[in-house]
Amino acid sequence: MAEALDWLILEDDMDAATRARFDAWLAASEGNARAYQRVRDAWQSPLLPVAAARLERKRGQAMVQPLRRQHRFWKPVATAAALVLAIGIVVQGDLLTRLRADxxxxxxxxxxxxxxxxxxxxxxxxxxxxxxxxxxxxxxxxxxxxxxxxxxxxxxxxxxxxxxxxxxxxxxxxxxxxxxxxxxxxxxxxxxxxxxxxxxxxxxxxxxxxxxxxxxxxxxxxxxxxxxxxQLAWVKGRMVFENCPMSQVLAELRRYYPGWIVNTNERLDNVSVTGNWRLDDPLGVARSLAQITSAELHEYPKLLILN
The missing domain is CATH 2.60.120.1440 (Jelly Rolls)
Structure with a gap:
């Protein structure tokens, strides 16, 4: 898949020698051909403009020194391609469910x-x-x-x-x-x-x-x-645990947090937790869990790390 993404980025600017190498790679195995088709499908995802716009904003905020024109162009495009590829694979895997659901x-x-x-x-x-x-x-x-x-x-x-x-x-x-x-x-x-x-x-x-x-x-x-x-507490907008291991609590909390929650301390997994929290404040729940388990919580955009 990584090689297929590299070829996709080069596709529009291939010279004859590069095109020959690409054709040879494509014909080398059915796996290469399937990977390339999958990358192309992901590249055509409607999520691409969203990803590219987000990356462009971040690039504009972070860039403090001028870069060569080629680097200014290819770096965000390659990063956007990688992002959309990852999103596209998930979307494709979930496509049937989305088509069926009302x-x-x-x-x-x-x-x-x-x-x-x-x-x-x-x-x-x-x-x-x-x-x-x-x-x-x-x-x-x-x-x-x-x-x-x-x-x-x-x-x-x-x-x-x-x-x-x-x-x-x-x-x-x-x-x-x-x-x-x-x-x-x-x-x-x-x-x-x-x-x-x-x-x-x-x-x-x-x-x-x-x-x-x-x-x-x-x-x-x-x-x-x-x-x-x-099990029915969520109907009333609550998350309730009684003597549950921390690993189970975090697994449930991840369902509500729009990002990643990572526990880097395995000793926390088996700590027994009892609590009653609001569903609409997953960050507040994570902070509370860190406090009652004497853990450290590091907060980043879309990422929480417990240790």
Missing amino acids: HLTAVGERQKVQLADGSNVLLNTNTAFSSRVDDQQRVARLYRGEAFFDVAHDRSRPFEVEAGPVQVTVRGTAFAVRYLGNEAEVSVQRGEVDLRTRLDDARVSLGAGDSIRVGPQGFGERQHGTEAES
Whole structure:
């Protein structure tokens, strides 16, 4: 991919000898050809003008000495290409999800959706969701992220939610579904829900206060009480932990912070954390975590480092 990016940057200004070397590289393997096509697709991404404009602003702020014309031109272009290449690969990998989803939330964003049958859905951070509600069916699909459903009661049309390895069926209740990686989790606030694994058709029913995880190996252990309450805290805009290892807390916090959170001290991973914080202030949560664990927090634009 790095070689393909180099060739892309040179493409418009190749002399005959450079063109011959490029053609030889392209023909050397199918992997080279695929890499080059992928780089070209990323280069044509609509995110390119955004990346280039951002880099140009930073270059203008940082440049204090004149550079040669060639360096002034190629350095920001090469950097923009590398940035867009990285973004483009992620976008391409996520393209199918984006095409399928009716609603998408950004990192740290929550969104309320009302369906045609009167059911209400609250989408959590970085969530992709679609639904189809008509006279015959009520079906929702959670492609990633987390959603809370307050379902309008209808005896004739059950409400179904598909999320990775699990299918949830209800007629009128309130519950949340979380789907991250290859694991789903269902937490019930009110009423009853029926769950079915899509792999082996195993079935479980949950009541109010219950939660359960579903992975590639099937159902996990049913939880009741404080565990389920913690899983539903985000609905009220809170992040709640009780005696959770720091590594788990940081993994959850990263879902809401629009940047990177890095822990450079492995000893912090197993420190037990209890707390109740606001979701809309992830920086404040990180500062609080640093204080209660006696860690140092270094803050940079879009980057927090704990040590």
